[in-house]
Amino acid sequence: MADLPAYAPGKTVPGAIKIASNETVFPPLPSVREAILRATENINRYPDNGYLDLREHLAKHVGFAPENIAVGCGSVSLCQQLTQITSAPGDEVVFGWRSFEIYPLQIRTAGATGVPVPLRDETHDLDAMLAAITDNTRLIFVCNPNNPTSTVVDPEALARFVAAVPDDILIVLDEAYVEYIRDGLLPDSLGLVRAHRNVVVLRTFSKAYGLAGLRVGYAVADPEIVTALGKVYVPFSATSVSQAAAIASLEAADELMAPHRRRPATSCRPPRPTSSGCRWPNAPSTSSPGPLTTASSCARTVRTACGSPSALRTRTTPSSALPPSTPSTGTEITSERRTRHVRRVRQP
Template sequence: MSSHSPSPRAVLDGIPAYVPKPPQPPATGTSHRLFLNENPYPPLPSALAAISRAAARTNLYPGIFPDQLADAVARKLEVPLSHVLTGPGSVGIYQQIGQAMLSPGDEVVYAWPSFEAFPIVVRMAGAVPVEVPLTGETHDLEAMAAAIRPRTAMVLLCEPNNPTGTAVGAAELKRFLDRVPGHVLVVLDEAYFEFYRAPDAPDGVELHRDRPNLVVLRTFSKAYGLAGLRVGYGVAHPEIAEALRKCAVPCGVSRIAEQAALAALNAEDELLEQVGRITAERERLREALGAQGRRVPPSATNFLWLPLGKDSSTVAAALEQRGLLVRDFPGTGLRITVGSPEANDLLIATLGGLTPAR
């Protein structure tokens, strides 16, 4: 018998953990999860009722694909059914994209810091990350366009950006998309689409209609409050959508997730009311932190970015002591989810007691 044990792929050695250091709650007292951009409110009542009904059938496999949900999304977005793809959250679809569309040695351009799944998906496929620094807290689309080279196979783009919450707007995004060669796939992540209500907010679904190289991803995890059920969707032209479906995990979206998402899609008035509450809290929180002398960029999401530089880890640790668990990007800043009014009040008070203000 050989003394050697199986070895994982060497490429895994260079792949970062998705959340390198999850914050730790205090030993006693209430803690607030403000580090994963979760919705602070429970699922909509109609979604909860659908979850309860679907739970009674968990002895049965769900469909290989969530066909009811795909059909509902197609009708809501007014796109052909052949353009719709689904997955266990948008992260699941990213894995499908990496498997279907990337080969070893391909280059992938994306802004940084941006969505933490980007380097994981790219390196897992054996592709080469090409990270383009943000300008301030915003995508530098000029630099990203200049970074596209002969070996570039894909561009990954968050609009609005995670973790900074900033957006480039429809006009700049369209100009950028028009500069990307047709053979380069662009993945546009609109995970925070429902929170981005500005007049110049782009609609990726509309943009994809005459751009065969554009894939648009959205999720039920944020505005819809179904993060724990893991369900997301995307739109792409049929050739790409079919390739991504081939790489999907069979039965990867549970029946409970599908039925909850269907119910949530049909409760748009309730959804918009809840989104309105969250965005109002976001602006209240930003105004209060600004009054403390802190610089907080405008956000088009359900979180705020505090560019604290070298002080970020110190401030994150102080917040942890008060049960405020935020996402620390060491040496750069903090991403803070908009929580309940109680959590937001505690955050304002705690940051107000810390110096120096930024």
């Protein structure tokens, strides 16, 4: 582990608008703040370790049973748990690259081998990801919309991809930014969970819901997978305050999502490339931030002005963090292997 780099979050630069962490600029609604305040009255008690109330609200929100819901300390913790329950030394995990930079770090922590598949036109190359599957593949991450390129996989192509992957390989659809998808590109990811027992959907309250500081995310999956996730998670990792805030946010979802459903692209001015990244002309100080937008058209403007998506980041994962392997090609895909995507659940 000595050569494993730690995950480095986006930096805050005085006088610049921070876009490295993709945080919403909207504060919590009054009803959410009130729920947070009420929850602090009982912080001398441990939180509900089974997240029963939150899981019931989430189940109603996504149209599943509570048994299909797992809660985590942000969806990033669920990524790690999914890697733990599927992968060990000698196993492979396929993911697009560049994508969420935590994937290769968590894969190495599990002792598995990462198989990064280069993006095509800044989006996931699903055909190449299929070709990268081998007998050692245990897990596939599809970040959709992709972080950091903001691109979305065509829903029909995603459905074909899921159908083509052997059912003994776990497919994780990481949808941290799903609330921002427009233009008819919203995938029926929950329908894929219903149709395929090896599909997991991850979502978070950190982005559109504006609860990044409270750390709460969830998975929608087959009950067998949810049970396995419960065996490797850190107890009490989602606090009573974060659970209360998440429930209040779900109850106010229509009001909360309204700002994100608008297209404020007309308020975006082309950013100016600088030696340290990109910033907007006359950008206000961080103490009085102006409105930002996550509209895809604005993201493309930023990428064009900066020259490349990587110029947007205030940090990059060192090349040493990436697995040395490269995707294989021409692999014949079969579905004759027995189901094994939760076969290696190790006791905590």
